[in-house]
Amino acid sequence: MSVESKIEARIESLREALRHHEYLYYVEDSPEILDAEYDTLMNQLKALEAEHPELITPDSPTQRVGGRPKEGFAKVAHSRPMLSLDNAYNEAELRAWADRVHAALPAGETVEFVCELKLDGLSLALHYGASANGASVLQRGLTRGDGTTGEDVTTNVRTIRSVPLAVSAAKLKKAGMPQQFEVRGEVVMPQAAFQRMNEEAVAAGLPVKANPRNAAAGTIRTLEPNIVAQRRLDFYAYFLLREGETLLPGQQETLDALKTAGFRVNMHGSSAKTIDTVLKFIEKAEAQRDDLGYEIDGVVVKVNSTAQQARLGFTGKAPRWAIAYKFAARAGVTQLKGVGFQVGRTGKLTPVARLTPVFIGGTTVSNATLHNADEIQRLGVRIGDWVQVERGGDVIPKIVKVDESHPRGTEEIEFPTHCPVCDEPVVREEGEVDWRCVNASCPARLREELLHFASRGVMNIEGLGDALVAQLLGQAEMAPAEGEEEAAEPVARKALIHSVADLYTLTMDQLLTLERIGQKSAQTLLDEIERSKKNPLWRVLLGLGIRHVGERTAQLLAEEFASRGQDYEAMQALMDATEEELQRVPEIGPKVAEAIHEFFAGHKNRQLVERLHKLGFSFTAEKRQKTSQLEGMTFVLTGTLPTLKREDAKTMIEAAGGKVSGSVSKKTTYVVAGDEAGSKLDKANELGVKVIDEAALLAMFGQ
Numbered sequence: 001m002s003v004e005s006k007i008e009a010r011i012e013s014l015r016e017a018l019r020h021h022e023y024l025y026y027v028e029d030s031p032e033i034l035d036a037e038y039d040t041l042m043n044q045l046k047a048l049e050a051e052h053p054e055l056i057t058p059d060s061p062t063q064r065v066g067g068r069p070k071e072g073f074a075k076v077a078h079s080r081p082m083l084s085l086d087n088a089y090n091e092a093e094l095r096a097w098a099d100r101v102h103a104a105l106p107a108g109e110t111v112e113f114v115c116e117l118k119l120d121g122l123s124l125a126l127h128y129g130a131s132a133n134g135a136s137v138l139q140r141g142l143t144r145g146d147g148t149t150g151e152d153v154t155t156n157v158r159t160i161r162s163v164p165l166a167v168s169a170a171k172l173k174k175a176g177m178p179q180q181f182e183v184r185g186e187v188v189m190p191q192a193a194f195q196r197m198n199e200e201a202v203a204a205g206l207p208v209k210a211n212p213r214n215a216a217a218g219t220i221r222t223l224e225p226n227i228v229a230q231r232r233l234d235f236y237a238y239f240l241l242r243e244g245e246t247l248l249p250g251q252q253e254t255l256d257a258l259k260t261a262g263f264r265v266n267m268h269g270s271s272a273k274t275i276d277t278v279l280k281f282i283e284k285a286e287a288q289r290d291d292l293g294y295e296i297d298g299v300v301v302k303v304n305s306t307a308q309q310a311r312l313g314f315t316g317k318a319p320r321w322a323i324a325y326k327f328a329a330r331a332g333v334t335q336l337k338g339v340g341f342q343v344g345r346t347g348k349l350t351p352v353a354r355l356t357p358v359f360i361g362g363t364t365v366s367n368a369t370l371h372n373a374d375e376i377q378r379l380g381v382r383i384g385d386w387v388q389v390e391r392g393g394d395v396i397p398k399i400v401k402v403d404e405s406h407p408r409g410t411e412e413i414e415f416p417t418h419c420p421v422c423d424e425p426v427v428r429e430e431g432e433v434d435w436r437c438v439n440a441s442c443p444a445r446l447r448e449e450l451l452h453f454a455s456r457g458v459m460n461i462e463g464l465g466d467a468l469v470a471q472l473l474g475q476a477e478m479a480p481a482e483g484e485e486e487a488a489e490p491v492a493r494k495a496l497i498h499s500v501a502d503l504y505t506l507t508m509d510q511l512l513t514l515e516r517i518g519q520k521s522a523q524t525l526l527d528e529i530e531r532s533k534k535n536p537l538w539r540v541l542l543g544l545g546i547r548h549v550g551e552r553t554a555q556l557l558a559e560e561f562a563s564r565g566q567d568y569e570a571m572q573a574l575m576d577a578t579e580e581e582l583q584r585v586p587e588i589g590p591k592v593a594e595a596i597h598e599f600f601a602g603h604k605n606r607q608l609v610e611r612l613h614k615l616g617f618s619f620t621a622e623k624r625q626k627t628s629q630l631e632g633m634t635f636v637l638t639g640t641l642p643t644l645k646r647e648d649a650k651t652m653i654e655a656a657g658g659k660v661s662g663s664v665s666k667k668t669t670y671v672v673a674g675d676e677a678g679s680k681l682d683k684a685n686e687l688g689v690k691v692i693d694e695a696a697l698l699a700m701f702g703q
């Protein structure tokens with residue numbers, strides 16, 4: 001092969017690898033490699049292309065942004081391309097960028113920078129248009145897509161509470177903004193929401209998302225707006241455009257105006273006159289990284305002046321007037337000492353890597369998840385290997401890959417053929433990745449079942465934690481606690497309970513035989529247990545721990561079957577439902593339907609439910625929790641509102657889950673009255689229905 005064709009081949013293979021990872025990242029929202037690794041491949045390609053510009057093709061990953069828009073959403077062209085940012089990884093690269101900026105501008109011209117946190121989410125473009133009386137309303141929300149064309153995700157965007165659905169004339173005036181404008185910013189999933197989402201996924205036996213960014217991307221592109229509302233995304237605004245042009249003379253003014261208009265603006269941004277000040281900002285931001293509640297992966301530095309930005313212009317796919325300073329990845333390299341296996345509630349075996357403790361981004365990591373047998377195979381990891389461990393926000397650390405620069409380990413990881421706790425054979429069903437202990441009375445499973453059942457968000461039995469459950473089961477702690485090498489020595493005790501239902505027959509005398517429990521706490525626990533019988537049907541369903549049934553599915557099921565009968569009758573109808581019937585419940589697919597059906601086909605499970613009924617469970621089929629701000633509320637609009645057109649007010653209310661009706665009745669929640677409100681207002685007063693004005697309505701949207 002000639003030198004040229006070797007280079008060409010290298011370029012082509014880099015492009016292919018990048019396209020593969022972009023697909024996984026942007027379309028599937030589930031990357032296989034670290035961002036830093038992706039960036040390395042990209043930088044290699046950029047360097048080769050810089051040396052051989054004749055080999056640059058328009059479809060090279062260096063020339064375009066993002067991924068293909070996903071099916072299922074309308075595709076809409078952007079007013080101006082939504083670009084990526086060039087990166088700097090250290091001080092020298094940042095200074096080199098600043099030098100290029102100065103060199104491109106007339107000698108002696110001063111440049112002011114604005115530093116903002118680089119939020120690790122995905123960008124959105126929000127289009128606002130004129131409505132009555134000088135106000136603006138949200139008309140459209142687009143993802144970045146491939147940079148030129150985005151996906152129309154308006155319905156989902158409307159559920160994000162920090163996105164104003166309307167901006168009043170007064171606010172526009174104060175912010176110096178026209179009625180028609182476009183805001184660009186970042187949508188992120190706060191760490192707490194991310195954690196909750198993954199906990200639910202684990203409980204339901206579904207795959208978890210790699211990081212909040214991928215979770216946010218997946219959420220904003222679901223076809224189910226209620227899911228988006230439940231997951232609590234957040235939006236931070238940073239650009240303000242009009243017909244594709246930056247509206248205000250500077251970035252700092254843009255941020256201020258956006259804030260005045262009611263957008264959430266990241267308040268950690270600040271102006272800097274020199275790169276030294278920028279570097280101080282970066283240092284401070286990195287130190288705060290763990291305390292923000294959302295993920296950031298660096299700092300974006302922008303040239304403040306819009307006029308200077310225009311003169312600097314763009315390169316292939318990024319502006320020259322901005323740079324992303326990226327923090328070092330929160331990864332470390334350490335040695336794999338061994339692998340333990342945890343048995344979960346559904347019997348699932350999770351391999352847990354025991355590591356030589358390593359300090360990563362502020363904490364000591366000594367355990368990391370290896371997920372499942374397939375993952376071990378994919379990584380090709382052996383005991384004794386040096387491995388790269390990654391940690392994001394609050395997420396369980398995970399092994400990303402084997403570090404080949406160290407001598408390789410020699411001991412293969414053996415996946416147990418038998419449950420490490422009860423010693424029954426483990427099985428893997430066709431098409432599943434996980435091995436499970438299917439012994440229904442496996443102590444490990446029972447322990448997890450009880451912990452899940454009692455946990456906050458499920459049956460909510462305060463005080464029934466790890467230590468107590470272990471005692472009730474006559475076991476000692478089974479898995480070593482974080483940071484400990486071995487589990488405590490088991491102390492044999494007689495088990496007081498053998499199933500979830502046994503909790504409800506526990507007596508004071510029995511509890512008093514346990515360690516570390518006095519009369520008072522025993523009584524509190526008994527009260528808690530008694531009280532939990534009144535939990536609504538959906539919580540009981542969730543508590544049963546049916547595979548694939550998380551909070552939302554449990555709520556949907558309870559709501560659906562509530563119409564088939566009162567309380568326990570609803571539960572019975574659900575237990576008797578065929579797979580076809582179950583699939584007719586909104587959002588429930590074949591896999592979930594099968595799991596539910598299979599669960600209740602089990603004699604033991606049915607018996608458990610019947611016993612719970614006899615023990616006095618109420619199985620109340622209450623309405624699902626509110627997922628939208630105005631769900632369950634009915635509004636009647638009357639008269640002329642000061643800023644909103646009636647049509648716009650209606651759209652806003654409906655988008656937030658409320659209903660708008662034409663006539664006032666006792667069922668009306670609010671009458672929104674403007675000028676010259678007539679008979680409807682009288683009727684409201686007559687029936688004692690609450691009357692509010694436009695300002696109060698807007699206040700419900702946080703405006």
Ligand SMILES: NC(=O)c1ccc[n+]([C@@H]2O[C@H](COP(=O)([O-])OP(=O)(O)OC[C@H]3O[C@@H](n4cnc5c(N)ncnc54)[C@H](O)[C@@H]3O)[C@@H](O)[C@H]2O)c1
Nearest residue numbers: 021022025031033034035038084085116118119122123300
């Ligand atoms: N792991 C993988 O397989 C894989 C694959 C593809 C891409 N990636 C990662 O995706 C990223 C590349 O994507 P990219 O093009 O979005 O680039 P980028 O994330 O590096 O930077 C551009 C983006 O930063 C965001 N941003 C956050 N805060 C901002 C602020 N205050 N002002 C302006 N913009 C702000 C915007 O969404 C903008 O689009 C890289 O980090 C890359 O590592 C990873």
Ligand SMILES: [Zn+2]
Nearest residue numbers: 419422437442
């Ligand atoms: Zn077992």
